[in-house]
Amino acid sequence: MHSTFAAPSAISRLKTKAMVRKIPSGIGRTKEAGKARSGLTIDATFASTRGIVEAVKKAFHNSNVIDERIKQNFVDIVMPSAPPLTEQEKGVFKSLGGLEKKLEAEGKRIAEWGGQVPLDRGQ
Amino acid sequence: MQSGVDKFLWTEDNNILGGFSCNVDISAEKMLADVYELSTYGRSGNHKKRYGDLPRLIRKNVDGSRSLHYTNGVSFPSPMQDRILYSWNSWMEDCGEDGKKIFVVGIVPLDRFQCTKERFEGADKFAKGETTAIYLHHRRDHADSMQVDSYPDC
Numbered sequence: 645m646h647s648t649f650a651a652p653s654a655i656s657r658l659k660t661k662a663m664v665r666k667i668p669s670g671i672g673r674t675k676e677a678g679k680a681r682s683g684l685t686i687d688a689t690f691a692s693t694r695g696i697v698e699a700v701k702k703a704f705h706n707s708n709v710i711d712e713r714i715k716q717n718f719v720d721i722v723m724p725s726a727p728p729l730t731e732q733e734k735g736v737f738k739s740l741g742g743l744e745k746k747l748e749a750e751g752k753r754i755a756e757w758g759g760q761v762p763l764d765r766g767q
Numbered sequence: 768m769q770s771g772v773d774k775f776l777w778t779e780d781n782n783i784l785g786g787f788s789c790n791v792d793i794s795a796e797k798m799l800a801d802v803y804e805l806s807t808y809g810r811s812g813n814h815k816k817r818y819g820d821l822p823r824l825i826r827k828n829v830d831g832s833r834s835l836h837y838t839n840g841v842s843f844p845s846p847m848q849d850r851i852l853y854s855w856n857s858w859m860e861d862c863g864e865d866g867k868k869i870f871v872v873g874i875v876p877l878d879r880f881q882c883t884k885e886r887f888e889g890a891d892k893f894a895k896g897e898t899t900a901i902y903l904h905h906r907r908d909h910a911d912s913m914q915v916d917s918y919p920d921c
Contacts, residue, residue: 707808715800740901751775
């Protein structure tokens with residue numbers, strides 16, 4: 645009785661070890677994976693799967709490309725089809741109209757790190 | 768960026784206001800998208816990097832308009848408290864004195880307007896800040912971007 649109970653556990657442990665070893669270097673070498681090698685089979689499966697998913701995510705993570713597409717979509721589709729300005733929105737721009745004039749009248753130039761040549765504006 | 772950034776500061780009552788001007792080598796439309804389009808991985812990543820878990824919410828096409836509401840948490844050096852900024856962002860196309868197109872992005876505190884407002888859970892824990900800004904994107908031989916920005920409550 646004792647031997648039949650122990651056999652499946654030993655087989656699954658062997659399978660897990662084999663699975664962990666098949667994963668390329670750098671993947672699945674987590675703390676959990678370390679514990680898994682010592683015999684915790686569920687942890688080992690989880691760690692291996694997580695390692696694979698992380699590797700896939702890293703390989704397909706093209707955030708810069710997606711950001712560019714989002715901006716291009718704004719220029720090509722959102723801008724031409726934007727609804728007309730509402731009265732409130734016109735109020736927003738009216739309330740901001742004075743800022744540019746104040747900058748030109750009162751703005752004091754602050755030192756430029758790159759040695760920028762001052763323009764005619766500022767002091 | 769084609770040259771350095773010109774920066775300006777001035778005070779008004781108790782407010783410190785700042786502005787900058789620079790030339791960039793992309794179209795005014797692209798520059799507008801760069802400033803106005805907030806729902807990008809880059810922007811989100813920068814917020815996470817600078818302000819950690821402070822909230823960042825974007826609500827687009829408010830009440831069917833082109834505007835968006837932006838709620839973001841900002842942290843400051845101690846002893847200043849973290850602030851939460853509620854802003855109304857909108858953009859428009861205009862004509863400059865030279866007859867060329869200008870794209871304007873306006874940012875004002877949300878509380879100045881009567882509109883649908885969305886608050887998030889836990890907002891009461893933060894001190895409230897205000898931001899007012901205008902970005903002007905002039906289309907020239909090369910794009911010229913200017914921002915005037917203020918942080919009255921900071």
